[in-house]
Amino acid sequence: MSRAKLLFVFMLMVLLLAACGNNNQETSTDEGSSVDESQEGAGVTELSMWIHQSGEEETEFYKKRIEEFNEAHDGEIKINVEVVMDDGGSSYNDSLNAALVAGNLPDVLALDGPFVASYADAEIIAPIDEYISDEDKEDFVDSILQQGTYNDQLYSLGAMESSVVLYYNKEIFEEEGIEAPTTIEDAWTWDEFMAVAKQLTTDDRYGLNLFMDYGVGEWYTYMGAPFIWSNGGELISEDGTTVDGYLNGPESVEAFEYVKSLFEEGVVSLTPSETQFESGNAAMALGGPWIAVSAENAGMDYGMMPYPYSEVPKSPSGSMAYAISTQAEHPEAAYKVMQWMTNEESVIGLSEVTGMPPARKSAFESMEEYNELPKKIMRDQVVQTAHARPTTPAYPVLTDAFAQAFHAMALGEDAQSTLDQQVTRVERELRRFNQ
Template identity: 35%
Template sequence: MKRWMLGSLSLLLMFAVWGCNKNESANSGGKKTISMWVHVSDDNEEGKVYKKRVDAFNKKYASENVEAKIEFIPRSGNGGGYEDKVNAALTTNTLPDVITLDGPNTAAYAKSGVIAPLDEYVKDQDDLLPSIKQQGTYQDKLYAIGVSESSVGIYYNKKMLKDAGIDLKTLPTVKDPWTWKEFLALCKKLKNKYDKPAIDMQLQSKDEILTYALLPFVWSAGGDILSENGKKTDGVFNKKPTADAMTFIQTMLKEGYTTRTPVKQAFETEKYPMKMSGVWTITDLKTNFSNVDYGVMPYPVSPKTKKLVSPSGSWQFAMTQASENKEWAARLVDWMTNKDSNIELSRSIAALPVRYSSEKVLTKEFSDEMNVFMQQLKETGHARPVTPAYPQITRAFQQTIDDISFYDQNQDIQKVLDTRVKEMQSAIDKAN
């Protein structure tokens, strides 16, 4: 389940609170119709689960004369499609009752009056994992509930590592992670053995993968991208911890341990011995590359702090401010993210649980690799910043990675940070 790409919210941020706008819900003949848009297609596994759960909702509440209708609006390769339709609906006041949105966009949607608080309607919030509540909360109000959790780790080909003389029993664990220096040594050994990059870090991407997967290196070094109050990045992001993290990434490139131009599906076709990717890759490997014997190790950590930090967060369901049936819209949001929905989705697409109740069921079923992700998430998960300026901040972070990746141009890391932080700070000042 690829969740990297972040659609443009530039139009979204131009709109003020809309109030009770006209939407696609209807009350014809006394029957309430609750409309919902989702960002996936109806023929992929995630979409099939959503359709099944909507059907179950309609069956359960048939006597209440309520019907939920789901519309599938797949995202395009650059993150468009779905977000384009949401932005267009803002201009015509035709948003549905319920929408899906990526976790870090909560603040932007809430501040712009696109989504409404759920606290009045959703009462079982204590069952939600802290990371899910954190990403869905803005100014102390819960606006969205995650449909699943996710994380990123280092996939490795067991045979390729063994053939390179690596004892798999010595590999890092969540409890005892390797430092960047130790990870570089592993990469050197693998590169020398196979005369190829040791790992695909997906640096060729131009989307949310770069922020989601690489910002944890900054956190591990003791740095951050925003101040605690969310109003400052200048003097926060462009400090030494960030420079240390960027130096590690740049070193991976300089030494040829990773590349900006990897072979397509290099790990899956056993050309590279490692890949940095999310939990959803487990489903892809099981479905399409079942011959690969692999394991998963946690993030390497800063040698200065020895602190393991991993990403968290994923897509969510939220009720729009435009909904004229907020009680039922909120009930649908709660239904699509409840224990049964969460368990069914996880079993279908290897998603991590969002609730304690579903976690108790799923951890007994998880493979060793899934449990590595779950342990890492629970013990070290860190949400991306919740700020209305997130679209601009993540874009500047992605450009930072792109800038430092051109090491042959002798890019000075501190100069890059000082340049990009000005863009971030400007966006924060405007948003606040």
């Protein structure tokens, strides 16, 4: 690896850690998760794979599917898998970058979808266009392909999608006589959304929870970018060369001013409690699929509505994905692993375990819960309005700039000047890739 490439990798590691947080812990692997190397057979292609540690059920699902892959490909391919610590902070990315510098990246790896372009540009992961069939590719929802594509080449595939919907407390809505929209066509406009949020705000209850307690990081970009997209704006130019006139353009400024008004009107708390929505201290919540799980565990009667919009409905997307390392000696065999971990059976099983929407159209057709409310809202957004975060190698800096600006709006700062300052940062980073 060249000195320039090593320098980029170091810079990427720093930026990824800044975007994900500063909660450093030692990396660990799950004991017993690796396949016994003493079982090697002659002529077997042996591959290494990293998966991120998540919830116990999700992690066990990954390990089970890998065991089933090894059984199905006995005598042909065998995966040695490591479950690597993912603390929601820096540990997983820390491990990936350390392995890269040491020259021992796994053949197949999991990575956070929005960072695909960064790894692709650094030649850490390899394109898979020559392996995936047109029929298989067509079955993935568009946002998964958008997330995994850089410079017109496909690098990653995800087994699950995600979305942010507007959750609401049915009991409170009934008391207030508010009827929730049930289709994207009937989604609330910004004005309608603000009016309802004000109506629902009382001395002891907020109208809306934006989960600001998640901290200044990727959540703000993931949850907040549709405010810009639905207002006709973009975070970056189509060719990926500049954010000037986009992140700080009139559509973006107007969107950030709207976010600012939510706080100025007092309908959102900057410091909500962890269970503000579930405990009834917020009537609505703009949250991910995991909120359905916590609401159900709290025994609350909740519903889902589409993401509110300005000019055209847009919704967030993106999650963990699989990619092949450029260090892989057997990329075709590695792709078979990717294909297995993202096939219909894997996608459906993962959705059932995590509550996240599936990444394949065929899976949506097979899963009845996504054909009826409330989850139909999530399905419709994934299929119709999902918008992938920008695929640019400068994404680590861009997402931090967005998050900082979003937080500044919550603090009441001026949108135009804040965005102009953040654009200066991102433009400086983009110059490294525009040469």
